Every structure is written in C-alpha cells, then in structure tokens.
Amino acid sequence: MASRTITIPRLLHVGPDCLSDLAPLLSEHFDISRVCVGSGPGPSREFASTVEHGLTRAGARVVGESGLIGRLDQAAELAARTIAEEVTLLIGIGGGRVIDTVKLAAARTGTDFISVPTTISHDGISSPVASLTYEGRLRSSYAAAMPAGIIVDVSVIALAPPRTLRAGAGDLLSNLLAIQDWQLADRRGEDDFDAFSAMIAETAARPLLNITDLHTPASHELLAKGLLLSGLAMAAAGTSRPCSGAEHLVSHSLDEALGKRAALHGEQVALGCLLSAAAHESPLLGELKTLYGRLGLPSHPADLGISMGELTKAVLRAPSTRPERYTVLTELLDGDGRQLAEVLGEAFGQRFTAPGSPLRRSPAASISSTSPGAR
Ligand SMILES: [Zn+2]
Known part of the structure; x- marks a missing residue:
C-alpha cells in the first residue's frame, strides 16, 4: 500500500x-x-x-x-x-x-x-x-x-458546565468500543480495519480510564488532547470508524426519538458505551462502570431522563440510522429478544432473565419481533 x-x-x-x-x-x-x-x-x-x-x-x-x-x-x-x-x-x-x-x-x-x-x-x-x-x-x-x-x-x-466535561469523556471513551466494532466488521468481511488510525484513537482514550477527577487542569488537558487526537484518528482513517461504533448509532437513534429531550451527544454515547461493552462481552464493562461512578458519568438511562423502554426502542432502531455500519448491534439484533434483554441487564444493572416473567413483559421482548425490519 x-x-x-x-x-x-x-x-x-x-x-x-x-x-x-x-x-x-x-x-x-x-x-x-x-x-x-x-x-x-x-x-x-x-x-x-x-x-x-x-x-x-x-x-x-x-x-x-x-x-x-x-x-x-x-x-x-x-x-x-x-x-x-x-x-x-x-x-x-x-x-x-x-x-x-x-x-x-x-x-x-x-x-x-x-x-x-x-x-x-x-x-x-x-x-x-x-x-x-x-x-x-x-x-x-x-x-x-x-x-x-x-x-x-x-x-x-x-x-463550562461540568456535564460538558462528562460528555467529552463519554465521546472519548467511545473510541475503545468503536475499535472493537471495527475489528468485528473486519472479521466478518464488512469493513477494512486500519491498525494505525485505531492505535491513535485508542492511545487518545486509554489514559482517561485512570482519571480520578474530571475537574483538574491536568484532566482538562488530557481530555482536550484526547479529543484532538480522535479527530486526527478519523482524518487518518478517512472515516469516523476509529471513534464511532454501536454506541454512536444508539446516540443518533436517541436523538431521532427524543428530539429536544435528547441529552448531550457525549452523554448518550457514554450510555451506549456500556451497552456496547456488554454486547462485546468486553472486560471494559466493569472498568467503565467503576470509572463512571467515580466521574459521575451517566450509568443508567434514567440518569439522562430516558426510560428503559425508550432506550430499548432506540437500540432496536439504532442500526437503521447508519445501515452500512456493521457493529456488534447488527449481530445482537439478529438474535432473539432475550439476548438483547440480557445485554441491557448487564449494561444497566436490570435483570430480565427470570423465565416467563420480566423478559416476556419487557419492551425489549415485545419489540424484538420487529427487529429484523429495524435493521
Ligand atoms: Zn461522537
């Protein structure tokens, strides 16, 4: 090349x-x-x-x-x-x-x-x-x-309002999940992974995992430089792939569904990261939950005034906001509603696993029959 x-x-x-x-x-x-x-x-x-x-x-x-x-x-x-x-x-x-x-x-x-x-x-x-x-x-x-x-x-x-910093952190952390989606798409023959731009994106985001306080000059500098490097990673890739995967599709879908009630892009992306980490069965999920607790990032849809039902619908519609982008959601929504419900439970601490009960009544289960169309 x-x-x-x-x-x-x-x-x-x-x-x-x-x-x-x-x-x-x-x-x-x-x-x-x-x-x-x-x-x-x-x-x-x-x-x-x-x-x-x-x-x-x-x-x-x-x-x-x-x-x-x-x-x-x-x-x-x-x-x-x-x-x-x-x-x-x-x-x-x-x-x-x-x-x-x-x-x-x-x-x-x-x-x-x-x-x-x-x-x-x-x-x-x-x-x-x-x-x-x-x-x-x-x-x-x-x-x-x-x-x-x-x-x-x-x-x-x-x-700036503290929530803008939390949103910035969410958007930067998404690189870590977007890269996993990109690798998955590459394995399935749906995209070409580029290790160099992925390395820039990952290097930009990783230091954030060790931050203990978002409100120090050192954190602001780390966050700013990380987001700047993310821009560079996208420029190197010629696509937003290194910084945008399933978590971004969920945020786009929430934007469409919620209109003026939508939260900040990075806040919604932060939620999407938990879902994506759970869907990938990534060890990052635990790390992110601990980090979110420490920094005050939204760790449940309710933290952003979003109901679990609204989030579930948004997840089901997420792939259609960008159909050509193959992510872990593409495969998750191919499964039955139970799989999605389990991932939602993993990500947000709600359990839908009891046979015949919450799963049957949960929005995830009731909407799952339409998921192929939503893709
Ligand atoms: Zn973004």
Missing part, C-alpha cells in the same frame, strides 16, 4: 489564559490582516470579544459574526461574507455548533480556520466534518476540512 497523507493543523496550543493575546501565536502561521471571529448566542460571545480586542490591538482588521447555532444557511451566509469582505482567517469560538458553522464556511471558501472550543464535549473540535441542521431537519454531516489551527484555553474549559 502506498503511504498516505494526513492533513494536520499547523498550530496547536493548549494552555491557560491565552485568548486575550492570540495575535503573536496566529501571526506566526497565518495572515491576520482581515479576521472574522464567529461565536454563538451565549457566553462564547464574551470570549470572542476578548479575542477581537486582542487582535485589533495588534493591528488586525476584525469583524465579528455572532449568533451562530449550527445552521447550514448560516454557514452559507458566512461563506458569502468571507468572500465579499476578503477575509484571510476565520476563527470559530464556542461549542460544536459554532465551530461546525465556521468550519464549513472556511472549508468551502478555502480559508484558513482556527478552532477555539469553549467546551470540550465531543471530538468534533478537530474533525474534518461539520454537523449542521438544514430547514429544521435533523443534523447532517457535511465534508469540511481539518482546522488549520486549534487553540484550547483550559481556563475557559474549566468554566
């Missing part, structure tokens, strides 16, 4: 209190003569303003674009503005929605893009994909480009 080329950011900076003085960092690598700073409707606006003042002080011409909430039309509008105003550098400051909006505008106009996440709740902060909504429909993924630079101010990350 010929060697491959991976685009990686030219600039990576992870450190405290850096937003007010980005000009020296940026001007070393980029043309900052005309900068557009994109932010969201919430607290990210204030951080954007700090960045804008610093850049203006350094002599850059700066324009701001606030209120970005992850809509495709906003990305198109921003792309038009980038062209019309001859913007040389786009900066996205905020959560995933802001970053994805600016990322797509940058990719489609060929403009350098700097990702400045204010929360680290998922691995989209460094991926070449933008997930946006169009005309009120569910989010879709659009091909974008890797950010040319990534700046993580860990002091800002520390101010």
Whole structure:
C-alpha cells in the first residue's frame, strides 16, 4: 500500500489564559490582516470579544459574526461574507455548533480556520466534518476540512458546565468500543480495519480510564488532547470508524426519538458505551462502570431522563440510522429478544432473565419481533 497523507493543523496550543493575546501565536502561521471571529448566542460571545480586542490591538482588521447555532444557511451566509469582505482567517469560538458553522464556511471558501472550543464535549473540535441542521431537519454531516489551527484555553474549559466535561469523556471513551466494532466488521468481511488510525484513537482514550477527577487542569488537558487526537484518528482513517461504533448509532437513534429531550451527544454515547461493552462481552464493562461512578458519568438511562423502554426502542432502531455500519448491534439484533434483554441487564444493572416473567413483559421482548425490519 502506498503511504498516505494526513492533513494536520499547523498550530496547536493548549494552555491557560491565552485568548486575550492570540495575535503573536496566529501571526506566526497565518495572515491576520482581515479576521472574522464567529461565536454563538451565549457566553462564547464574551470570549470572542476578548479575542477581537486582542487582535485589533495588534493591528488586525476584525469583524465579528455572532449568533451562530449550527445552521447550514448560516454557514452559507458566512461563506458569502468571507468572500465579499476578503477575509484571510476565520476563527470559530464556542461549542460544536459554532465551530461546525465556521468550519464549513472556511472549508468551502478555502480559508484558513482556527478552532477555539469553549467546551470540550465531543471530538468534533478537530474533525474534518461539520454537523449542521438544514430547514429544521435533523443534523447532517457535511465534508469540511481539518482546522488549520486549534487553540484550547483550559481556563475557559474549566468554566463550562461540568456535564460538558462528562460528555467529552463519554465521546472519548467511545473510541475503545468503536475499535472493537471495527475489528468485528473486519472479521466478518464488512469493513477494512486500519491498525494505525485505531492505535491513535485508542492511545487518545486509554489514559482517561485512570482519571480520578474530571475537574483538574491536568484532566482538562488530557481530555482536550484526547479529543484532538480522535479527530486526527478519523482524518487518518478517512472515516469516523476509529471513534464511532454501536454506541454512536444508539446516540443518533436517541436523538431521532427524543428530539429536544435528547441529552448531550457525549452523554448518550457514554450510555451506549456500556451497552456496547456488554454486547462485546468486553472486560471494559466493569472498568467503565467503576470509572463512571467515580466521574459521575451517566450509568443508567434514567440518569439522562430516558426510560428503559425508550432506550430499548432506540437500540432496536439504532442500526437503521447508519445501515452500512456493521457493529456488534447488527449481530445482537439478529438474535432473539432475550439476548438483547440480557445485554441491557448487564449494561444497566436490570435483570430480565427470570423465565416467563420480566423478559416476556419487557419492551425489549415485545419489540424484538420487529427487529429484523429495524435493521
Ligand atoms: Zn461522537
């Protein structure tokens, strides 16, 4: 096989209190003569303003674009503005929605893009994909480009709601299960496993298993770097495979079913990881449960306001959210309802094994007859 080329950011900076003085960092690598700073409707606006003042002080011409909430039309509008105003550098400051909006505008106009996440709740902060909504429909993924630079101010990350950190941990841990799904798909002849990108994804996630407290600067840095490496693993693989398996399908399915009641992506993925670990009969299940207890990650659907019945339905529909992705769910749902019920029991501590009783009445059992169609 010929060697491959991976685009990686030219600039990576992870450190405290850096937003007010980005000009020296940026001007070393980029043309900052005309900068557009994109932010969201919430607290990210204030951080954007700090960045804008610093850049203006350094002599850059700066324009701001606030209120970005992850809509495709906003990305198109921003792309038009980038062209019309001859913007040389786009900066996205905020959560995933802001970053994805600016990322797509940058990719489609060929403009350098700097990702400045204010929360680290998922691995989209460094991926070449933008997930946006169009005309009120569910989010879709659009091909974008890797950010040319990534700046993580860990002091800002520390101010974000604690659940964003837990979600980030969930999204990072999913690499460990996604890799098992990928290997399974490879064994079944349904995909080609790539050991190199899987190694990056695993190396990014493993250190998280030893964390005792999510609220220390060292943990924030570990989490940020792990999520950044996940983006790199996906870029190396040319697919989200190293970081997205059955647990992600469950989360996508929950998004569809719950609408506005859906929890954060990484929180739902964390739940999906338990299910996937149980389905793989992986020793990781015990490790994850202990870790979740220590860090406060959701270890039962009820922790996210989701009923067991809702979760079960979402699991049954999960493979249909991405039919081409072969995972452990593909095989689990081929079995009888009892198998799924047992896995749910293993994952979430509920037992459905008594013959003729809870299994017969459980949502898993009653819906299982439709599972082939759901696949
Ligand atoms: Zn994810």
